[in-house]
Amino acid sequence: MWRRIVISTLLAILSSGVVLASVTVQASVSQTRIYDNQDLEYTISISGDVNNYPEIDLDNMKDWDVLSSGTTRNYTWINGQSNQSVDITYRLTPRSSGTLTIPSQTIEIDGKRHVTKSLQVQVLKSSQPQPQARATPPQGQRGSASADNVGKDDLFLEASVDKDTVYVNEQITLTIKFFRDVQPLQTPDYSEPTWTGFWKEDLPPQRTYAQRVNGQNYHVNEIKKALFPTAAGTHTIGSATIAVVVSERSRQDPFSVFNNFNSLFGRSKTVTLHSDPISVVAIPLPEKSQPKNFSGAVGHFTISSKVDKTKVEVNEPITLTLKINGTGNVKSIVPPDLPDLPDFRSYEASDNEKTERVNFELGGSRSIEHVLIPKRAGNYTLPGVQFSFFDPKSKSYQTVSTKPVAVEVTPASERFTSSLQNLQTNQLDLTAKDIRYLKSDIGELHGKRSDPLPTKPLAFLLYLVPVVGYLVVVQQQRRREKLASDLGLRRLKRARKMAEKRLSEAKQHLQGGEAEKFYAETHKSLIEYFADRFNLPAHGLTEEKIREFADGRPDGNLIDRMVNLLKQCDFGRFAPGGSEAEIMGKLWEDSRELIVEMEKQR
Amino acid sequence: MLFASSQAGINEDFQNGVKLYDQGDFQSSARQFQSIIDKGYSSAGLYYNAGCAYFKAGKLGQAIANFRRAQRLAPDDEDIQANLKFAQLFAVDKVDQTHSLLKDRITDYLGIISPNNYFLITFIAIVLLFGYLALRRIGYLRAGNIPVVILALVVVVSVSSMIWVLDENYLVKEGVIVANQTDVLSGPGQDFELQFEGHEGLRFEILDERSNYYLGLFANKLKGWVNKSDVVQI
Numbered sequence: 054m055w056r057r058i059v060i061s062t063l064l065a066i067l068s069s070g071v072v073l074a075s076v077t078v079q080a081s082v083s084q085t086r087i088y089d090n091q092d093l094e095y096t097i098s099i100s101g102d103v104n105n106y107p108e109i110d111l112d113n114m115k116d117w118d119v120l121s122s123g124t125t126r127n128y129t130w131i132n133g134q135s136n137q138s139v140d141i142t143y144r145l146t147p148r149s150s151g152t153l154t155i156p157s158q159t160i161e162i163d164g165k166r167h168v169t170k171s172l173q174v175q176v177l178k179s180s181q182p183q184p185q186a187r188a189t190p191p192q193g194q195r196g197s198a199s200a201d202n203v204g205k206d207d208l209f210l211e212a213s214v215d216k217d218t219v220y221v222n223e224q225i226t227l228t229i230k231f232f233r234d235v236q237p238l239q240t241p242d243y244s245e246p247t248w249t250g251f252w253k254e255d256l257p258p259q260r261t262y263a264q265r266v267n268g269q270n271y272h273v274n275e276i277k278k279a280l281f282p283t284a285a286g287t288h289t290i291g292s293a294t295i296a297v298v299v300s301e302r303s304r305q306d307p308f309s310v311f312n313n314f315n316s317l318f319g320r321s322k323t324v325t326l327h328s329d330p331i332s333v334v335a336i337p338l339p340e341k342s343q344p345k346n347f348s349g350a351v352g353h354f355t356i357s358s359k360v361d362k363t364k365v366e367v368n369e370p371i372t373l374t375l376k377i378n379g380t381g382n383v384k385s386i387v388p389p390d391l392p393d394l395p396d397f398r399s400y401e402a403s404d405n406e407k408t409e410r411v412n413f414e415l416g417g418s419r420s421i422e423h424v425l426i427p428k429r430a431g432n433y434t435l436p437g438v439q440f441s442f443f444d445p446k447s448k449s450y451q452t453v454s455t456k457p458v459a460v461e462v463t464p465a466s467e468r469f470t471s472s473l474q475n476l477q478t479n480q481l482d483l484t485a486k487d488i489r490y491l492k493s494d495i496g497e498l499h500g501k502r503s504d505p506l507p508t509k510p511l512a513f514l515l516y517l518v519p520v521v522g523y524l525v526v527v528q529q530q531r532r533r534e535k536l537a538s539d540l541g542l543r544r545l546k547r548a549r550k551m552a553e554k555r556l557s558e559a560k561q562h563l564q565g566g567e568a569e570k571f572y573a574e575t576h577k578s579l580i581e582y583f584a585d586r587f588n589l590p591a592h593g594l595t596e597e598k599i600r601e602f603a604d605g606r607p608d609g610n611l612i613d614r615m616v617n618l619l620k621q622c623d624f625g626r627f628a629p630g631g632s633e634a635e636i637m638g639k640l641w642e643d644s645r646e647l648i649v650e651m652e653k654q655r
Numbered sequence: 656m657l658f659a660s661s662q663a664g665i666n667e668d669f670q671n672g673v674k675l676y677d678q679g680d681f682q683s684s685a686r687q688f689q690s691i692i693d694k695g696y697s698s699a700g701l702y703y704n705a706g707c708a709y710f711k712a713g714k715l716g717q718a719i720a721n722f723r724r725a726q727r728l729a730p731d732d733e734d735i736q737a738n739l740k741f742a743q744l745f746a747v748d749k750v751d752q753t754h755s756l757l758k759d760r761i762t763d764y765l766g767i768i769s770p771n772n773y774f775l776i777t778f779i780a781i782v783l784l785f786g787y788l789a790l791r792r793i794g795y796l797r798a799g800n801i802p803v804v805i806l807a808l809v810v811v812v813s814v815s816s817m818i819w820v821l822d823e824n825y826l827v828k829e830g831v832i833v834a835n836q837t838d839v840l841s842g843p844g845q846d847f848e849l850q851f852e853g854h855e856g857l858r859f860e861i862l863d864e865r866s867n868y869y870l871g872l873f874a875n876k877l878k879g880w881v882n883k884s885d886v887v888q889i
Contacts (some may be wrong), residue, residue: 333769488738491676491707495669496700499661499728507771508825512774518779523785525793530792 070457071553074343076101078160088177092146092158095155098136099162106162109141117145118154118270139319146265164532206269207234210295212246212328214280221285221335222351222382223445226256226413227278229293229328231273232264238321239298247291247329249334252281252385256413282335292327299324338443344452346389350442352381352416356389356456358438367430367465371652372402373423375438380416383408389440396433396462397425427462491606496521521621541588548585552578552648556641563637569626571637575644576622579615582648596620608654614647665691672704681711699729703738710742716833716855718742720887723831723858727824727889730766746856752888762823765816777781780809828861829889830869830880838880843868850879861888 065232076099085095111119125140147153157171208231215226229242256277264273282288291395338351344638353375362371377386383406391399402424410420427433437454444451506512555578562571577591584591587602596616603612621640670688688705689813706721712846722739729735768776784806790796832853840847843865858882859871869888 295840354797488710489705489734489742491673491704492700492734493673496698496702496729498696498701499696505774505821505825507770507774507821515778519782519785523789526789527792 064509070630076165076167078162078164078167078169080155082155082172082174085173086177087386088149089147090265092144092265093144093174095172096393097141097143097158098137098138099141099160099167106139107160110557111143111158112303113156114145115156116148117155119145119147121141133277135422135564139249144263146263146270152176152177152502162651171204175569193596206267206395208297208299208326210293210325210326210328211289212331214290214331217332220283220338220443220445221283221338222252222291222349222385222443223249223279224241224352224380224382224415225333227280227290227331229276229278230297230324231274233273233297233464234269234271236296237299239470242296244294245608246293246330247278250282250284250286250288251290252283252382254279254281254382254384254408255413258413259419266279273506277413279382279387279410279413282333285337287332287334289577290331290333292330294325294327296323296325298322300498305637319524321473326480339448339450342450344441345441345445346452347441347450348387348389350381350386350440351445352379352442352452353444353446354379354440354442354453356382356387356438356440356453356455358435358458360435360458360460363459364461364463365427366463367427369427369465371425371427373425373435373458375421375423377421377440378418379442380411380414381442382415383417383419388419391423391438392436394435396423396429396431397427400424400425419578427460430462430464434461447473542583546565546586548582549648549652551585552582552647555581556645556648559644560641563634563641566634568637571641572622572625576619576626576638579619579622579644579647582651586651611647611654612650614643615651618647665694665696667724669701669704672708673745675713676704676708684708685714685717686694686735695697696788697728699725699732699735701725702728704733706738706742710738714833714855715742715745716831717887719746719856719858720833720889722829723829723889726766728769730820732825743856747854748857757821761822765822765835766824768816770817771819773813773820777810777813777817780806786812817845830859830861830881830886831870832857832859832885833887834885837881837885839867839871839873839877839881840868841879843870843880849879850877851882853879 080530081096081098081324083096084091087093090356097109109116123142125142127138127140145155153173153176155172158169160167193430211230211232213228215228215229219225225248229246231243256279258276260273262275264271280290298321302321338610340348356377357376359374359376361374365371373391375388377388388404400423401547402422403420404422405420406417407420408415410416427436435458437457439452439454441452442451443449492617523628536546555574559571559574559578560573562568580594581591583599583603584594585587589598599616599619600612618640625637625640657760668687668691672684672691675684675687685705685708688701688708691701696876702721702725704784706718706725709715709721710718719739719742722735722742725732725735727741740883759804768831784803787796787802787806791798832855835855837853838851839850841850857873859873861869862872862878863870864883865880867883869883869886870878872878
């Protein structure tokens, strides 16, 4: 029971954290020193349980005009405890100069009175009015409205520059301000001036503030641009234009929240405002004492360099980073060239810029990375890189330089012999800035129409050569195979050859006077020739068989002659005594002639 | 014979062109190289140098035309490829780079070997193929069909590649606009409708021609007639 009571008490204490948190009220100002044409923010912060807070009327403000107010509400939950705060911000403009007091305010919350401190603000007299702080509505540089009900001082557009004479590439800050004393019904349509002859950079942020001109409070939208003349001479910044839709019915309080309701019942009208063009004289940079390596940078810069390593192997890339830092147009800087490095191959790897806008002055840095590849081992010093610029403040050229860097290169290990090729081609492709150089050799000259060989159909006949060669081989091979398989054909083919061989043997016998052998050989050559021709066994061939097998082919006459010659051989063999060389010679000649003629009739 | 005797003189003219280029007189250098081309000579180096000189002299159309001619003679030359690519970056009409990437890539890939070399490779493959078949027929070789299949494949691939490269680079007639700007019309005459404006360096395929006009097929698949006086044929 007691435990339950303790727990519920603890829970009640925890959950009532909001109630326990005390309410505090504080007042603060955005600036404690202002000019009498400026305004400031006065904030009353209430923190704690501020679900309900009373309306605060700043009735006791004697030195100040209250222009507007706004409320910001924050809600946080930290360690189980909720905390709320409300900031009520007022925009105040001074009614006079001197040390003015913002009196303390009394606020009653939940029956408890909270009193803020009174605050002192020093308001200076704007003795030298700045371009945006004119005592009277400016006439020359501004355009104004021409609507009937909307007065010409209710809306105007003003353009001004901080300098009207500058050096080429020196910054001019252009300020365009849109003053309005009436509430536009729509977002105004703004067109930028023309910038011919200038390099333009935006200078954010766009500012919105209140300004008092000639006792009239204006709501001001201000944008700034940094302009850099690109060439010497007089250049004109064109007119900025803004089209504003306003209610024709009545003047409205630009800070009133009821304007949109009013506009529902009034007729609207578009008012177009133009700012006047501004002429700027760009003076050329002095030629006298211009450094050789000067490439147009204007401003104030420093240069530094950095290498990623100081001990490398041959072919191992080193990254050398040059960084140019300062104020001026960093985007238009031409990076300085590296000095001649005969012992290194160098490639520009990257070029990055970073712009900064400090106090509406353009500046920043430019980083250029060079990849250096040592060709030989040794100890080298990378000389300092020089960078020259023109400083418009001192009206002189200045040259800054990086420190030399010592690099130790040791002979290459295998790792860096192969990777070199890749690195080179990649880097070169990335940085191709011009066409490649000429070829020194004209090469193989052709006639005018030097079309390649295969465009000529006749060339394709060449392809047929191996095919034809192959077909010939196949044909030959087939014949050989047929011969091998056909005995009769083989005998037929060799018939003459064999016959001639025997006849020449017979002739030797004739010359040797061996008549019997001569007749026998001649007989054999004739009989065997016939047998080969007709694929017959040579043994047992008689006159009748010869006539029977020949069967008129070759013609009968030749067969008659053969039979006759065979008879003569037989006669000679069996009666060799009577033989004379002359008869044998004729027999031999006749036999040879007969075979030749029979061959012809195949 | 005439060809051989004048070769020395041509080389002298060529070196003179190189010298003028080195001196920075790109227009004279271009004229010098052009005079050799006009005499009826051609080589990859000559067209390449003419292209370089024309480029430096600010004649982009002539530069691209000559680099393209050089590329036809030496498709595997890296310098030619690099300069052609570089010069095309300066063309106003960027359509060339965007069309049929796959086809271009295949052409670039196959173009590494020249048509003459494809012809030679095919011839050698045919000789080896039929030589092998013949030896096998005779019985000197007792190997299987694998070499036959491989050699036949080589023949087919080589012949196809040769036809592709020829078709892309030689059989197709190509034109390059050399005038700053020219009208691409719907018909061969000034009375026809203007299709679009072509600018210096724009390449197109020549499909047809009339006395004064070429019918071009442009990379954006549009067809149109261009006055011959504003164009050089590759």
